[in-house]
Amino acid sequence: MNQDATNKEIVVSGIRPTGKVHLGNYLGAIKNFIPMQDEFDTCYYFIADYHSLTTHNDANELPVHVKRSLATYLACGLNPDKAIVYLQSDLPQIPELYLLLNMFAHKGELEKCTTFKEKIRTPGQTVNAGLLTYPVLMAADIIIHKANKVPVGKDQQQHLEMTRTFANRFNHLTETTFFPEPQGFSYGESLMKILSLDGSGAKMSKSDANENNSIFLLDDDKTITKKIKRAKTDTGPTEKNSPLTPGIEALFGIMDCVSAPEIVADYKKQYADCTIKYGYLKLQLAEDLINYLGPIREKIIQLENDTDYLAEVVEKGGEKARESAQKTVDGVRKLLGIQYF
Ligand code: TRP
Secondary structure, rough: OOOOOOOOEEEEEOOOOOOOOOOHHHHHHHHHHHHHHHHHHEEEEOOOOHHHOOOOOOOOOOHHHHHHHHHHHHHHOOOOOOEEEEHHHHHOOHHHHHHHHHOOHHHHHOOOOOHHHHHOOOOOOOOHHHOOOHHHHHHHHOOOOOOOEEEEOOOHHHHHHHHHHHHHOOOOOOOHOOOOOOOEEEOOOOOOOOOOOOOOOOOOOOOOOHHOOOOOOOOOOHHHHHHHHHHOOOOOOEEEEEEEHHHHHHHHHHHHHHHHHHHHHHHHHHOOOOOOOHHHHHHHHHHHHHHHHHHHHHHHHHOOOOOHHHHHHHHHHHHHHHHHHHHHHHHHHHOOOOOOO
């Protein structure tokens, strides 16, 4: 795809189009997609619209969310001339591989999956089979292109581990090395974790009912300032070199990504010697975040309204993705003996 790239490994990643993209999705995953386009010659990036149906089924909202997610990808710097950008549901090969992979997934391991256990604890959430087999569908997404590298946030590591398990089981059964073992990937320090602003130490999440706990890429300047100001902290360190409490760790985690390194170092020093004033830290962070997110937000809004362009991007990307996917499915069918005459 990107002929100038030096790395021949295959890259695959996707985002679920539920709700809005937040800073955790962006800094934890999407931001890594961009430089990978230049380094790896084949990158597949897609919108995981089937995945969003496991918890969400408003038929009127889905098209809005899909377009917005796509616009977000592109606004963040994804280049359809370098990467293959498509919609999961445009590949009939995905449900086919998903069905076949279900024979390689054990009920017990699916039930033990952390995201599944969290989901079923959500009040009012029906425990449908799609929720249980979410990791199988994700594995299909990844190995359909025989991916080697998967840029995802920390929260997806267990899913990736399960992908490797299913791929290895397939290889073992068929006595082949048909599927490579996909590995997580991040340029930043070990798969960035962006925390919720509620001071709980939990990660920033799309499914958090309280929108004030997350910063969304589409938040306007006023909202950003308000959310940062309200972020839960503590009464401040009283002993020198205290460890960061979860609330302040969340703020520093964001600052690390959006503020100048000297500024971050200065506030960290103030924390270490107990002279820090959280009010100033928050003002600085809000300002830096606004400068960081403003241009991205404008671009998303502009692209989201250019539906002809969006349609063109996924049509082109879908064609290429289907070609690669069909090759894999043909290979799988053959190895499983689904070829009778
Ligand atoms: N499960 C991922 C998330 O919630 C989205 C996803 C679906 C994905 N399929 C994928 C990510 C394949 C990477 C590769 O963010």
